[in-house]
Amino acid sequence: MPESTAKTVNCARKCHLFPNMEAILKNALHTNTLVPTGYHGGGCINDGEGYKTDQGVVFVKSNNKSEARRMFEGEYAGLKAIKDTNTIQVPNPIVVVDNPKGGAALALQFVDIKGLSKYKQLGEQLAALHLHNIELVKHGNPGYVGKEEGPLPVEKFGFHTTTCCGYIPMENEWCDNWIDFFTRQRLDMQLRMIETEYGDREARELWVELQHKIPKFFEGIEITPSLLHGDLWSGNAGDANKIPIVFDPAAFYGHHEYDLAIMGMFGGFGRATLDAYHKAIPKANGFSDRHQLYQLFHYLNHWNHFGQGYRVESINIMKTLLKV
Structure with a gap:
């Protein structure tokens, strides 16, 4: 999620390893050398810093909250799943380690990431990622028959x-039906959090109406699970080694259109990206309404992260969808 869009959150923090973490990281990375490169990254949720090791440069993300291991294990799993499709470049995840005094860290391959310029190629590769499991479900994987390892189709x-969109854990319990999954494990979960934190009566009443209308937005289409990045705003994409790269995923298997929602909220991708994407995966009937429905999740998620500055957009989308 776009940490830089936080409205009133101060993100200026000094990046450094937690006390006692140097020895733990050296052991986990099998290195005698762990020297800061001077590169700092991160945002409102995690700190990040580059380190020289015996095997090369790594990037270490750290967080001192008790839920950090769960968050980083989800990121590790998402990066690995995307990497294993061989469709789009991601940083290679190396290891998650605990801080004995609380928190955790994730070590990744260090990649020199530039601003996104390969817009068309990103659209093509994102479509390839989304089609990867669809093709496996459709055709199976005869190349791996009789072998113990290899990609298997995911049909749920x-x-x-658990993966996290921002710092909020996403429920990813396997479900046979996309409408049920998205309604319960994405929208309802966010609105329950808003009810707990804000007791917003208007949001509650709109959601009571909207949840019964959601199946209408999916009439006439068939949905096969796609592996999704899950949080593909422009700050989580760039160029590296002259090709696109994506990072900081909140991965899960869902409807491929879901990934396009946040891409349209904060800009930065350019028309060429979506044109290339839709050349490979054409828009289905009802796309525009579902696009708003998927954006609703992200506005609600921002509301839960950053406060009522995102309330108006959330309420307006629910009202608009109820008029469809």
């Missing part, structure tokens, strides 16, 4: 572990 919606 969800993921094998």
